[in-house]
Amino acid sequence: MITSNYDWKMAVSKLDDQQINELAQTLHHSPLLIKILAQRGMETANQIKDFLEPQGQHVHDPYLLYDMEKAIDRIQQAIIENQKIFIYGDYDADGITSTAVMYETLLQLGADVQYFVPDRFKDGYGPNLAEYQNLEAQGMQLLITVDNGVSGYDEVQYLMEKGIDVIITDHHELPEKLPPAYAIVHPMHPKGNYPFKGLAGVGVAFKVACALLDDIPQEELDLVAIGTVADVMSLTDENRDLVSFGIEELKTTMRPGLSALLEVTKTKPDEIDSDTIGFTIAPRLNSLGRLENATQGVKLLTTLDESEAAQLAQHTHDLNQRRQDLVATITKEAEQILKQTEQSHLVNVIAGQNWHEGVLGIVASRITEETKRPTIVLTLTEDDLYKGSGRSVEGFNLFDAFDSHRKLFESFGGHAQACGLSIKPDNLAGFQVIADQEAENQHFNGNERPVLEINEELPAASISLDLINELNLLAPFGCDNPRPVFKITGIQNPQLKVMGDQGQHFRINFQSGHGSLAGVKFNASPTEVHQLQADPLDGVEIAGELTVNRWQGRTTPQIQICDLKTEAENEISSKVKVIDHRFTSSPNKFNSEFVYGFFNLKLLKRVAAQVAPNIKLISLTDQMPIVGDTLVIVDCPPSISAFESLVDRLQVKQIVLKCYTQHNIASKPLPSRQDFGKLYRFTSTHHDIDLRKDLEKLANYLNFDKESLVFMIQVFSEAKFVKIKNGLLTGTPSNQRIELTRTKRYQARVAEIQAQQLFLNSKTADLLKRLNLTI
Missing domain, CATH: 1.10.10 (Arc Repressor Mutant, subunit A)
Known part of the structure; x- marks a missing residue:
């Protein structure tokens, strides 16, 4: 049996089939395309046409950004007076492109300008006082930050007190106290009212360029597209227009560096799309900052020397290969450490030695994907500190979890889904305890599978290049505008082929009724590959995106696999017998032959302190199989899906439902x-x-x-x-x-109410029917 990694849910819209068909006829598109757009909130002909045909209508006036006029006046003054300007960038793809856009714009205006990109290992992220002082010593009279700056209160104050003005252009989360800069250009400025809050760092730099040039510099749009997609910004509203235009600019780019990079990666210009940025260009630019110094990235994007461009492009490409090798090696070692951990935790904290610090974020992301749990990966550095990165999952906010524990760290920063930190070895054990406690505080139990939204069931026989071409009208794809996901039906005679030098990819070839098709998955987890090799594929169901495969001059439809399961997954629950003891009091007698399971870890700890040592108590939030004759489910699950996920892992003969809860909220209405x-x-x-x-x-x-x-x-x-x-x-x-x-808290409350209504208020027969259980 092949079990799914995700909880498959069908997407919904407010439009019924008749309304969808009427819109399809009016707009001359297929009902399927209109249905997907309706699922994404577009319900009128004007909204749909506006989305499908970006004409720049969402490109807003740059002067709507707070402090823009003040910033432009100061930059123009510096140019007129020939003051020495420094641009202070960042070492990721967004920071590199931001630096290049601002640098080229100021050069075009005749400014005396240089740029500085901090070193990830020496300088760290964002403002660095030592580097500010170094630039001061070089005669800097105006500093312009791009893709950073709002976190540097003390550093900015230092320069301002020295009489050196600082203009911050940034898009990151705002601190409670803004730096005392001359101007702060930020789409989320508390005193501003910019219509779109989701600009990337390069997007903000581009708006400054537009204001300085009093025009839209088309030649910079390729860089805007790269930085925006690389930083996983929302591809809606203004970003959709900018990235759409930027991709077209990228196809005919006049930049020798980009042309050389596309050539060395064997990318054809007419095939460039957002995936090209996300999987080809951005990883290579990021590898410079991860392994060496990202200044080379700015040179690559701005050089006019074709020989230098070719050398930089080849070096960037080679460095990315080294980065991939490092990630593969460290991921294996980190997974081995995790397996040797005696106790399962809600948050993975993995500490190693001699790991390259620059790739630990990618390693954390890989392990997070496999375990479905937040993961922090750290390495012991020469200065006797553990340094590294964290990645999270839906339902656990890393920044909120650790922001109030800053005294524990030597440094900490990040946002909801990613963070970077350094910590003394003596504090490592305490960090694991705090991480698990914060997971409990955020009601993250690690038990619920993330949701995979399915747009439609699609017969394999209906998949064609024409269909894929129509779906591509939704592009550019990315954050908040993903490729549609379909549940593929009608799969016949599936055959598995494992690929890659480390067996990390696989292909499933099958017959569709009208010919052969294939589904592929790249960088699958070892667990997933092993399960596919061990279990038969009969009755396999595929959830995936429709893409094209170009090979030896042929273009054919292909399914990019998101998740898999077999029909047997849906039948496992029928093998579990149920004893309904829900309407008894909370358990006060415990049988040493039973296993007692708890969703609520606080209740588990409280009971553990009161019962005999030979009573087996377990957490139901772990993803491990549950083995035994009888499992007593002590408390009410936090959601129906949490219970369904639990049933998939049961290897018991029967379960006893007690479903105790201290707070019955099922009868309470939600606040209006x-x-x-x-x-x-x-x-x-x-x-x-x-x-x-x-x-x-x-x-x-x-x-x-x-x-x-x-x-x-x-x-x-x-x-x-x-x-x-x-x-x-x-x-x-x-x-x-x-x-x-x-909000997650509201949705968790809805899920909890639904669970309590089912588990506390329903009759036995209704409960078992809903959960596909037997008595």
Whole structure:
């Protein structure tokens, strides 16, 4: 049996089949294309046409960015007075392209300008006081940061006090206290009202270029596309237009460096798309900053010397191969360390030695993908510190988890899904404890599989190049605009072929009824490959994206596999017998022959402290198989999908359902929009509310029950409508429109209510029928 890595869910839209067909006729597109667009929130002919035919209508006036006019005046003054300008960049693809855009623009205007790209290992990310002082010694009179700067309060203050103006152009998360820069150009500036918040660092640099030139510099759009896609920014609104135009510019680029890089990677210009950026160009630019110095990347993009361009392109290509080899080696070693860990944790903290620090983020990403758990990978450095990177999964915010524990680290920074840190060896064990505790605090249990949204079931026989060409009208694909995913049906006679020098890729060839097709997956986990080799493929179901395969002059349809499962996965639960003891009190007698499972780790710890050592208690949030004769499920699952995922891992003869809960919220209605509005109006005008003392008083004042108020505050905290520090709550009004029902905390509450309604309120027969169980 092949089990899926994801929980497959069909995408939904507000339009019914008749409305979809009417729009398809009006717009002369297939109902399938219209259905996918409707699933993504486009429900009118104008919205769909606007999306499919980007004409620059979303490219906003650069002067709508806060401080733009002030920044432009200061830069123009520096050019007129021939002041020495330095651009301070960053070492990833977004930072490299940002530096190149700003540098070329200022050169075009006749500025006395140089650029500096920090070294990942010597300087670290963002502003560095020692390097600022070095640039000061070189006569710098104006500093312009690109793709960084907002985190450097002290460093910026130092230069400003020295009489050296600093203009920050950045897009990263804003700190509570902004640096005292001359100007801060940022799409999310708290005093600004820019229509689109999702610009990449290169996007912000490009807006400055537009304002300086009083025009849109078409020749810079190829760099904008590279930086935006590489930084995984939302490909909607303004970014969709900029990247669409940038890809067309990239196909005919006049940059010797890019032309040489495309040539050395055997990329045909007419085949360039967002995947070319994401899988060919960006990894190579990033390899420079990961293994050497990213200054070479700026040279590659800006040089006019074809000989230098060819040398830099070949070196960049070779360095990327070395990066791939390092990642493969370190990933194997890190996985071995993880297997030897005595206890399973909610967050993987893996520490090694002699690992290349520059690739640890990629290693963490690989292990996160395989284990479906947040992963921190660290290496012991020469200065006796563990340094490394973390990657996360949906449901666990790395930045929120560790931001309040900064005293534990020597350095820490990042965002929800990725972070970088350094820590002393003595603090490593405590770090693991804190990581697991923070996972509990965020209600992350590691038990629920991530959701894979399926756009439509699609018969294999209907897959054609014409269909793929129509779906490509949705491009460029990327963040917030992914390729559609289909559940492929009608798969006949599937055959497995493992590929790659390390067996890391595989292909499934099959018959579709109208010919042969293939599904491929690159960089699959060893576990997935081994399972495919061990289990029959009969009845396999494929979820995947439709792409094309170009080989030896032939172009054929191909499925890029996202996930697999066999029909047997859906039948496993019928083998498990159930005893329904849900309506008894919480367990106070324990049988040493049973296994007692808990979804709530706090309840597990509390019970463990009270029962005899020979009573077997386990966490149901681990992804390990559960073996035994009888499993007693002590508490109510946090969601129905958490229970369904558990059943897939059962190797027991029977389960006993007790499903105890301390807080029954199934009968409580969710707070209404009006309730949230009432709380928002109150918090936006109040500061330093002591939740430890005044929570009940506040609940009575607003006429909410205490438990509902706590939930609403948690939702507001995630949406950043309130800030809680040392137990004191302060409102932080926002001019951004945030749909509270889409916050993780709100959705977790909905899932918890649904689970309690099923497990606590339903009759035995209804429960078993819903879960495909037998009694």
